[in-house]
Amino acid sequence: MTEDYQTKNYNDLKQSLMVYQEDLSNLTSQRIGEFLLHHYNNQRQRLIKLDSYYKGVNTEISREKSRRLDDGGADVRLSHPFAQEIADFHTSFSVGNPINISVDSDDNGQEDEHPLLDKINDVNDVDALFYDLFADMSKFGRAYANVFRDPNEKIERIVRLNPINTFMIYSKDIDPKPVMAVRYTPQQQVDTVSGDLLNSMYIVETWTDGEYRQSQPIEIGASILENGWAVDDTQDIVSLPVVEFWNNSQRMGDYEGVISLIDAYDASQSDTANYMQDSNDAMLVIQGDINDLLDGIELAANPEDKEYLEKVVAAKKDMIKQIRESRTLFLKSGISGTGAQTNVSASYIHKEYDAAGVEAYKNRLFKNIHTFSRTPDVSDENFASNASGVAMQYKQLGVIQLAKTKRRMFEKGLSAIYGIIQDLELAVSGAWNINSDDIKFMFTDNTPTDDVNTIQLLNQAGASFPQAYLDKYAPGIDAQQLGNLREQQDQAMADMQEEMTHIKLRQQAVDSDDEEVTGDE
Numbered sequence: 001m002t003e004d005y006q007t008k009n010y011n012d013l014k015q016s017l018m019v020y021q022e023d024l025s026n027l028t029s030q031r032i033g034e035f036l037l038h039h040y041n042n043q044r045q046r047l048i049k050l051d052s053y054y055k056g057v058n059t060e061i062s063r064e065k066s067r068r069l070d071d072g073g074a075d076v077r078l079s080h081p082f083a084q085e086i087a088d089f090h091t092s093f094s095v096g097n098p099i100n101i102s103v104d105s106d107d108n109g110q111e112d113e114h115p116l117l118d119k120i121n122d123v124n125d126v127d128a129l130f131y132d133l134f135a136d137m138s139k140f141g142r143a144y145a146n147v148f149r150d151p152n153e154k155i156e157r158i159v160r161l162n163p164i165n166t167f168m169i170y171s172k173d174i175d176p177k178p179v180m181a182v183r184y185t186p187q188q189q190v191d192t193v194s195g196d197l198l199n200s201m202y203i204v205e206t207w208t209d210g211e212y213r214q215s216q217p218i219e220i221g222a223s224i225l226e227n228g229w230a231v232d233d234t235q236d237i238v239s240l241p242v243v244e245f246w247n248n249s250q251r252m253g254d255y256e257g258v259i260s261l262i263d264a265y266d267a268s269q270s271d272t273a274n275y276m277q278d279s280n281d282a283m284l285v286i287q288g289d290i291n292d293l294l295d296g297i298e299l300a301a302n303p304e305d306k307e308y309l310e311k312v313v314a315a316k317k318d319m320i321k322q323i324r325e326s327r328t329l330f331l332k333s334g335i336s337g338t339g340a341q342t343n344v345s346a347s348y349i350h351k352e353y354d355a356a357g358v359e360a361y362k363n364r365l366f367k368n369i370h371t372f373s374r375t376p377d378v379s380d381e382n383f384a385s386n387a388s389g390v391a392m393q394y395k396q397l398g399v400i401q402l403a404k405t406k407r408r409m410f411e412k413g414l415s416a417i418y419g420i421i422q423d424l425e426l427a428v429s430g431a432w433n434i435n436s437d438d439i440k441f442m443f444t445d446n447t448p449t450d451d452v453n454t455i456q457l458l459n460q461a462g463a464s465f466p467q468a469y470l471d472k473y474a475p476g477i478d479a480q481q482l483g484n485l486r487e488q489q490d491q492a493m494a495d496m497q498e499e500m501t502h503i504k505l506r507q508q509a510v511d512s513d514d515e516e517v518t519g520d521e
Contacts, residue, residue, distance in 0.1 A: 016046035017141075017251055020169045024179040024208065027169065029228030032206060036184060039167050040220050047140050047164045050253050053083035053262065054139050060263040061270060074277035078269045082262045086255040086373045087138040094403045094410075095134045096446030098127040104438040116431050117439075120421065124158045132160050133245060134410060141253040143245040144168075144181070145413070146207075147420040149428070156421045161242065168244045181207040181242030187217050204229060209240040239423040245413035248405060258373050265365040268358065275353055374398030396447070407443050414441055 020035045049059055058079040101121060103114055129145075136143035144161035166183045170176035187201040201217040214233040218224060247253060255262070370377040376396055418436040425432035455465065 012042075013046075015042040018043070019176070019251075020167065021172050021176060022169055022179075023172055027180055030225055032169075032180070032182060032204075033224035033228060035167070035169060036182060036204065037220060037222075037224065039182075040184070043167065044164060050083070050140055050256060051164065053255065053259060054081075054087055056081040056084065058262060058266050061266040074274040076270050076273040076277060078266055078273060080262065080266055080269065082258070082265070082369050082373075083139075083255040086258075086369075086375045087135060087253070089375050090254050090399065090402065090406065091131065091135045091138050093399055093446050094407055094443060095131050097444040099130055099414075100442040100444070101126070102440050102442070103434055104440065114434055116425075117434060120156055123153070123155055126158070129158060129160065130410075130414070133413070134406075136160070136163055137245045137247045137406070137410065138254045140164075141247040141251040141256065143247075143413070145243045145245070145417060146181075147241045147243070147417055147424070149424045156424055158417060166242075168242065178240060178242075178244065179208060181240065181244075184220065203232075207237065207240055207242050210237060211235070212237050238427040239420050241420055243413050243416045243420070246409050248409065254375075254402075255373055258369050261365055261369045261372070265362065265369065268362050268365065272358060272362075371398075374402045400445075403443075403445070411441050415439070 015038075018038075020039075022031060022035075052059055056079050061077045061079055101117075103117070133143045133145055140163040142163050144163055144166045146159050146161050148157055148159075149155070150157045161183060165185060166181070168178050169180040169182065171179050183205045184202040185205070187203060189201065200219055202220055203217055204215040206213045212233075212235040213231050215229040216232045218229045367377070369375075376399060415436065418439050422432055422434070422436040424430075459465075
């Protein structure tokens with residue numbers, strides 16, 4: 001049974017990570033429909049699940065079926081956004097600081113100016129765009145960008161495509177190359193009865209290196225395997241304009257491998273919350289003889305009179321309820337059949353809670369989630385701010401190693417984007433004067449640094465810095481205030497120098513008078 005379960009999970013994961021391959025000549029609408037239907041039924045579900053975990057809607061703890069066997073017990077369900085923490089941390093670490101985009105300098109060592117490249121980057125706000133693409137890559141294991149030329153602005157635009165409904169088809173070569181990109185966009189319609197949004201119809205778009213096609217609205221189902229779909233729009237293009245970014249060779253997300261640990265942590269924290277809440281509502285047990293206001297009333301009943309007996313039970317329940325609500329117990333002891341005095345006691349029943357064991361278990365899960373996702377736990381007391389630079393590097397070794405892989409894969413996608421821009425510019429005889437292979441990308445780790453301390457150490461070693469550079473580290477002062485402060489300092493220095501000059505001249509005059517008096521004598 002276990003082996004079958006594991007095999008099924010493995011096969012499901014294999015289907016959800018499958019890379020589609022086919023020769024371009026065989027990509028009829030029916031063949032594309034096979035890939036489309038497979039992606040919709042197998043890959044899309046995984047991507048939606050990863051997105052829901054990122055948004056804190058953890059599917060395992062949020063299932064409709066109650067986790068509690070008894071209806072009267074608490075059913076707290078706590079979702080912890082570990083996925084968001086992991087994805088955001090790795091994204092911010094790698095591209096939180098803007099990527100430096102430059103072109104190899106010429107032979108004399110001077111870097112040429114490239115106004116068109118700068119304009120394209122500014123128009124597309126590439127710092128924000130690349131951050132979003134990197135975040136998609138971290139969440140879904142893949143990301144997509146579409147490059148096209150804006151006919152109105154006469155400039156290339158780069159837009160993000162949603163990985164949930166976009167996929168790429170590669171060639172069957174030893175070194176597969178992308179031959180087609182496919183996107184199916186839901187056409188939202190409002191149900192006239194319920195008012196809910198309906199996404200039953202989709203528009204399918206395909207891109208190759210020579211043609212763009214758009215379908216009429218269709219339903220994604222078995223019918224597309226037989227009939228394909230009707231083309232609504234066709235355009236000639238000069239290059240496959242969609243780029244797929246891979247997070248790693250398996251196209252897996254950064255937190256995908258620790259989802260089971262996140263589920264276990266959610267369950268353990270939820271159980272703790274349920275225990276605490278159930279403790280407040282623990283069952284009250286009264287041992288002995290309670291107040292006899294209702295004693296003996298069932299003896300006068302006919303055993304066959306069920307309605308009367310039900311009333312007796314309801315009356316006793318109501319009495320117990322009133323006792324609990326008043327937080328007062330009216331108890332009295334009695335005399336047993338042997339004439340002995342009976343005892344009366346009241347207490348609550350609740351499960352025993354191994355606080356130390358449970359907390360150790362949750363701490364172990366918490367640590368494992370960070371360890372296996374290679375995300376430092378900055379709340380750890382050992383993650384000290386006063387540790388040496390080398391010690392901090394070792395604590396961040398996992399994220400640094402992972403960042404190198406992610407950046408290398410991301411850089412391949414960026415190079416492809418600017419290669420498409422070059423093709424589009426050359427097709428319209430634009431002002432592009434760069435070989436896209438010469439465009440370089442420099443990543444800077446987004447880590448806390450003590451710049452002031454570093455400057456002090458360099459100063460002690462003999463280095464000097466311009467005053468304008470040092471002014472940047474003045475806390476709580478903007479550029480205009482710094483300019484005004486610098487002008488005031490310069491004016492004060494000039495006034496002081498002028499005053500010193502006057503003092504010096506007066507001193508010279510006094511000395512000259514003294515010499516004349518001495519000469520006369």
